[in-house]
Amino acid sequence: MNPYESPKTLNAPTSDNRRTWIAMIPFLIAVLGLIVAVFLWFASPLPREPKAIALGIVGAILVFDLPVCVFVAVQWLATGEPPELSLSPLIPSREEREFRRNLRERPKLNDDEFYARFYADSSIPKHLAVQLRALLATQFGLDLGALHPLDNLIYADVELDWAFLMDEINEEFDIVVPEEMIGKLDGTFDSLVRCIASVKGHEAPLPVNGA
Numbered sequence: 001m002n003p004y005e006s007p008k009t010l011n012a013p014t015s016d017n018r019r020t021w022i023a024m025i026p027f028l029i030a031v032l033g034l035i036v037a038v039f040l041w042f043a044s045p046l047p048r049e050p051k052a053i054a055l056g057i058v059g060a061i062l063v064f065d066l067p068v069c070v071f072v073a074v075q076w077l078a079t080g081e082p083p084e085l086s087l088s089p090l091i092p093s094r095e096e097r098e099f100r101r102n103l104r105e106r107p108k109l110n111d112d113e114f115y116a117r118f119y120a121d122s123s124i125p126k127h128l129a130v131q132l133r134a135l136l137a138t139q140f141g142l143d144l145g146a147l148h149p150l151d152n153l154i155y156a157d158v159e160l161d162w163a164f165l166m167d168e169i170n171e172e173f174d175i176v177v178p179e180e181m182i183g184k185l186d187g188t189f190d191s192l193v194r195c196i197a198s199v200k201g202h203e204a205p206l207p208v209n210g211a
Contacts, residue, residue, distance in 0.1 A: 018094075151188060
């Protein structure tokens with residue numbers, strides 16, 4: 001995977017302006033690299049050996065970057081919009097930083113408080129919600145005491161293999177989540193717990209738009 005390409009996410013919301021700016025980064029790198037290469041070749045006052053080293057570094061960057069430019073250009077022309085790219089995990093996105101800030105700053109809820117606040121009036125059994133939160137905390141390596149149901153778990157770890165996570169959920173709850181149901185998940189805790197409850201036979205249809 002190149003450093004501009006994000007892992008596949010479910011239905012992560014994206015800012016159109018931010019998406020465009022990120023897609024432009026490989027082109028900016030290519031332009032700057034070519035300018036530097038031309039300067040080094042024709043006008044640099046550096047001695048021969050340092051110049052060769054500098055050209056080698058710039059060349060290595062361009063060899064890596066130019067294929068990314070081609071990929072972005074092809075996708076952009078084919079779809080009419082820039083492809084979804086990311087600088088993660090090199091630079092956490094705004095959504096990732098906000099997710100982790102919320103986990104730090106919100107009051108932490110124990111299992112009883114979490115269920116009472118968010119699911120006491122639902123048909124979802126308490127042990128499912130508590131068990132899922134504990135499983136996710138283990139998989140992400142995070143304290144999810146301050147997690148809210150509509151937080152987007154995609155931003156807990158953008159590198160996480162969601163196929164692996166679904167396998168872990170199937171094993172933990174002794175279920176098999178149908179593929180068509182997985183396609184309706186939006187990456188939130190709420191959609192996951194409702195999915196599990198539904199498969200387990202409880203009346204917990206998937207919410208519309210994560211609501």
